[in-house]
Amino acid sequence: MRTKQKMPPQMANGSAKLPTWVDIGLLPLINVALAFVVSGLLIATLGQDPFEATWIMLRGAFGYEESLGYTFYYTTNFIFTGLAVAVAFHGGLFNIGGEGQAYIGGLGVAIACLALDQYLPFGLLLPICVLAAALFGAGWAFIPAYLQAKRGSHVVITTIMFNFIAASLMVYLLVNVVIKPGQMSPESREFASSAWLPYMHEALAWFGWEVAQSPLNLSLIGALVCCVLVWGLIWHTRWGYEIRAVGANAEAAVYAGISPSKIIILAMCISGALSGFVGINELMGVQHRLLLDFAAGYGFTGIAVSLMGRNHPVGIILAGLLFGALYQGGAELAFENSAFSPDLIVVIQGLVVLFSGALSYMLRGPMERLYLRLRPPPPPPIASVEA
Template identity: 65%
Template structure:
């Protein structure tokens, strides 16, 4: 109708997100210039802070791990036509399940048994927390967006009650559990690499990044190489066609949300088993909400989610260094940078599309 060609698939996947990110950083550069800071100088600190040393890279990958978990969680629900905004609460309850399993068995089980059990508990608790909103939508017609948002607050309230009144370590003045025994702790990456002769600086990075990679592979196989994944994606594209093909939409809603909640629950593995090594409050730290942007930017594909998670991990780590080196740029400014990326990758995702379509039309003429 307008004479413009649709974007090629590779441009849809790669070029459009990169243009959106570039527009976000240009906007950030203008804001930084207004407050009196050289944008290129600030960018240098941001990049060096994210990848300038082995310690920085370790922390960047540590943050990336959480973004992968929540990005995959949102993506699985997206493919089913569901908007899961409850990743924060599912991560919270997944961490609770992980911690409870460790507190119950870490003094009796060796690490080769304790670690898989805790990981399984994180997935089951996260899935169970997501199953309730899924059931309410599938059988009662409640909107998944509303119920998952509400369950974030319920999870936070439940954790506060448990940590203050039930799980708090004896004699502790802060709401946290006792320390996990050695069998309930994930090995750090620098210790693991040192065991094979590779020396890197200590950081929060731990072996949960391996779990994140396995989750990416698992989601890719499930969505694109199994009958259940095909049925799930069909439901997301055209529910009527899915019903015609024999798909039970209620069952598929439950399946999609349980997988989504289980993936979000793995944030607790990274945070509690790998870093804090006890149950603490507020460990999800907004990863569940950021996962929405990661999934959007990554086009709900595991490869794209890994790349988007790397960007957000670099912003998280590099932003801390930037705020330290340039006091004018506060941590709140880093949140503004992330927010602008979310804005351009979400609400304004199609703004550059007409320009790119015109460009590709001119190239093809």
């Protein structure tokens, strides 16, 4: 009925031979380190000091309050889109449409805000906006999901196409419908302040903790809540079990009384809803208006985040943090030294994706052999010989 997507079983379940801490802790770290070594060589060939560049990036990402705020703000987006990719991935689906789903989710948020911000207080508006983001994101994922489940149209192709459709739709709406009259830039009017999600520096100030201003807002907490919910959903509910069963083997799942088409639609809609929450962070949290291109590639980066995080919420938080740091540290690098063009920073990010995503299994074999040699299966303690 549908084309089965090949996926190594370790991808979702971890390696049989390696303990978990090596698999999801050490291996990704080594891969990231390799990526940085290659980036360093590249930077050195361009006549710049790679150690200085690394230091600027690290300090720019974590060194002071404002930079931490930006890093966590990007991380928030990546957690949402990373979780979105992961949920679909557990169901054996490769959802590349996070970009479009985030964009349309933002449209939902904006419609709710523009329609209701004059009438409702923040407390009532927020749940409506969250619901709107989820519904619009899920709705945009539903059509490719339905086509995959009932017609066998491959979800990779349809979700990519839906990204383009989302972009065109948003341009049309922004230029012709929601544009604030009498201005050149295609943007909606600014939301009333009842639709502004409090910034983290405002929220912390309520508790008497003064931190520097940054776009980080309370959506980060929402993102962490989503991590817990996704963890519960995938590993502790019947739906999660069914999603994983279909992902592992759709034909076998049928014999367990599971309807793969129902599960495909379910997993994709949950995935789309999670992507849609990017709209909460971006529009209610930071921009306070609907504008072009606010999704800015977060949906695509979510794929790398999820792959790197081994489709597990904890891994996704860590990978999201890494990519947040790369975004913010990279911007800092461009500020400090104009020899680092934004394109070079994209190259560094690409190398991280290459090593930790595409080449993530390159080191698995050697690591397994090394691990087995260092720690042979029978437990007698011989570690002292090594020391």
